[in-house]
Amino acid sequence: MSPEPTNSGNLPGTLSKDDAAMQKTLAALGEHLNGMAEAGRTVRQIKEEVATAYQAKSALTHGRGIDDWIAVHARVTQATQSFHEGTKMANMALDDGEQEADGLALSISNSINP
Numbered sequence: 433m434s435p436e437p438t439n440s441g442n443l444p445g446t447l448s449k450d451d452a453a454m455q456k457t458l459a460a461l462g463e464h465l466n467g468m469a470e471a472g473r474t475v476r477q478i479k480e481e482v483a484t485a486y487q488a489k490s491a492l493t494h495g496r497g498i499d500d501w502i503a504v505h506a507r508v509t510q511a512t513q514s515f516h517e518g519t520k521m522a523n524m525a526l527d528d529g530e531q532e533a534d535g536l537a538l539s540i541s542n543s544i545n546p
Contacts, residue, residue: 441466454523461516475502 479498482491 441492449523449526454519458516458520458523461512461519465509465512465516468505468512472502472505472509 478525479495479502483495
């Protein structure tokens, strides 16, 4: 007698997905993106306040450094947003694929055992 099949993602040729973990990951990424947006707004606001209150060569140099940080921050934020969207799309594709596979399996089962 052969053993019962298991739903282990560690076996070659098997696929498993933990929906709760996926939703937790997506929520955490969303929260992280919100924090990143807030950090960007805060830094831009500080830059504006410093530029208004202190006008000197050193302030311009500091402002350019902040501009560099903002540019890097924007690239990292965009990459994180792309990862978040890609993860959501992969999750939906897995769900859709499972629904389609289940429907096909039911159809085959019904045609074999009417």
